[in-house]
Amino acid sequence: MKNGKVIALGISCVLALAPLGACGSSSSSGGTKTLEFMTMQSTGTPQLKVIQKLTKKFEKANPGITIKANPGTNNNQNDIRVRLAGHNPPDIWATHGWSRDRYGNFLEPMQNRPWAKRLKPLGNEVYKTSDGKFYALPADIQVSGIMYNDTVMKKAGIDTKSIDSWDAFKDACEKLKAAGMTPIVSTPKDMGAVGDIADYILPGMYTDAQLKELKGGKFDPSIYQKYAEMVSQWTKNGYFNVDYTSATPDDIARLMASDKAGFYFRSNGNAQLIESYNPNVKLGMMPIPSATGKPYFSTGEDMLTFGVSKTSKNKEAALKFIDFLAEPENLQELVNVSMNNSALTGVKSALGQFQTSYDYWMKDKKTATVPFFDRKYLPGMYSTMSKSTDGIITGQLTPKDAADQAKTAFENLKTKK
Numbered sequence: 001m002k003n004g005k006v007i008a009l010g011i012s013c014v015l016a017l018a019p020l021g022a023c024g025s026s027s028s029s030g031g032t033k034t035l036e037f038m039t040m041q042s043t044g045t046p047q048l049k050v051i052q053k054l055t056k057k058f059e060k061a062n063p064g065i066t067i068k069a070n071p072g073t074n075n076n077q078n079d080i081r082v083r084l085a086g087h088n089p090p091d092i093w094a095t096h097g098w099s100r101d102r103y104g105n106f107l108e109p110m111q112n113r114p115w116a117k118r119l120k121p122l123g124n125e126v127y128k129t130s131d132g133k134f135y136a137l138p139a140d141i142q143v144s145g146i147m148y149n150d151t152v153m154k155k156a157g158i159d160t161k162s163i164d165s166w167d168a169f170k171d172a173c174e175k176l177k178a179a180g181m182t183p184i185v186s187t188p189k190d191m192g193a194v195g196d197i198a199d200y201i202l203p204g205m206y207t208d209a210q211l212k213e214l215k216g217g218k219f220d221p222s223i224y225q226k227y228a229e230m231v232s233q234w235t236k237n238g239y240f241n242v243d244y245t246s247a248t249p250d251d252i253a254r255l256m257a258s259d260k261a262g263f264y265f266r267s268n269g270n271a272q273l274i275e276s277y278n279p280n281v282k283l284g285m286m287p288i289p290s291a292t293g294k295p296y297f298s299t300g301e302d303m304l305t306f307g308v309s310k311t312s313k314n315k316e317a318a319l320k321f322i323d324f325l326a327e328p329e330n331l332q333e334l335v336n337v338s339m340n341n342s343a344l345t346g347v348k349s350a351l352g353q354f355q356t357s358y359d360y361w362m363k364d365k366k367t368a369t370v371p372f373f374d375r376k377y378l379p380g381m382y383s384t385m386s387k388s389t390d391g392i393i394t395g396q397l398t399p400k401d402a403a404d405q406a407k408t409a410f411e412n413l414k415t416k417k
């Protein structure tokens with residue numbers, strides 16, 4: 001399952017638009033209201049199947065409303081950008097991580113909906129503005145760290161609970177390599193698999209003071225270069241899968257599923273593909289080491305988050321559907337296919353086999369969480385982070401080249417604001 005974070009740079013232009021005038025894609029005919037729902041879920045996925053199931057359930061209870069739950073495309077983010085720029089948004093759409101920071105001007109506020117008080121405290125920084133507004137119904141909230149194959153770790157004599165620094169992580173990789181395992185898997189065929197390496201590691205490269213400067217518009221390339229140098233060293237040490245340039249996401253999943261690889265910098269939802277190749281695979285999650293403090297998890301809005309266009313011609317019907325999805329029984333079905341924690345109270349988390357390691361780190365050890373780095377500090381730069389990391393791994397970029405590339409992208413985006 002892709003996390004939808006690959007950013008089209010031109011999207012920043014959409015954000016500059018004023019709220020749309022009265023328009024929308026819904027229609028009314030003969031007393032029946034038809035609403036368009038841009039799900040951004042691929043055809044055949046468990047997520048889309050559940051959405052379609054719940055849509056039919058809603059339509060049966062509300063015969064005057066029809067919901068067109070459209071599958072996603074290969075270009076979801078550009079699709080919604082074009083629709084917003086053309087003042088013709090769908091009635092409802094999946095906000096893929098950006099309900100507040102990218103789409104807040106276009107969505108109906110949700111803080112006064114009957115289910116709003118059920119939003120867990122973990123979601124406050126993820127979804128809410130400084131004055132308490134939020135703009136979508138989140139089914140789940142992603143808490144991500146480094147995924148690992150527990151069987152492989154045990155074979156190599158590695159205790160993941162002891163990996164509290166990048167030096168300790170390097171030692172673990174050396175043990176995996178010595179045991180004939182692939183220490184780290186990734187692939188450029190999925191930008192998220194490469195981009196998440198940067199997105200997860202970069203928060204721990206900065207001090208609090210440096211993060212404040214970055215948020216204020218000052219990009220220090222030496223910090224990005226420090227990150228790039230570490231990944232470059234991993235490449236030189238032979239930690240990445242040897243077929244990195246040609247591997248597909250399925251190839252990576254097979255490596256993890258066949259107990260031949262150790263670490264994967266990806267969200268828990270990606271375990272569904274791994275488990276499809278080996279239902280008995282043993283996986284876990286661990287926090288990300290920090291160069292400036294203690295280990296942490298990255299957290300943020302995931303793909304099962306839905307907002308309503310503030311200009312929808314059938315806004316009340318759309319909000320009624322959102323309220324229906326928020327009912328615990330219905331929201332539970334969405335959370336069950338997320339492999340994440342639930343975003344609202346009254347709904348159980350569905351972390352699957354990650355539940356044990358999640359409970360240890362989050363409940364017992366009270367591990368800190370930080371927002372997804374690109375969304376808070378480098379909006380619009382996920383693609384650059386992904387491409388520069390790929391360049392480091394393939395050797396096409398030196399760490400300094402990667403840092404300079406990131407700085408140029410940062411300055412260009414700042415100019416466009």
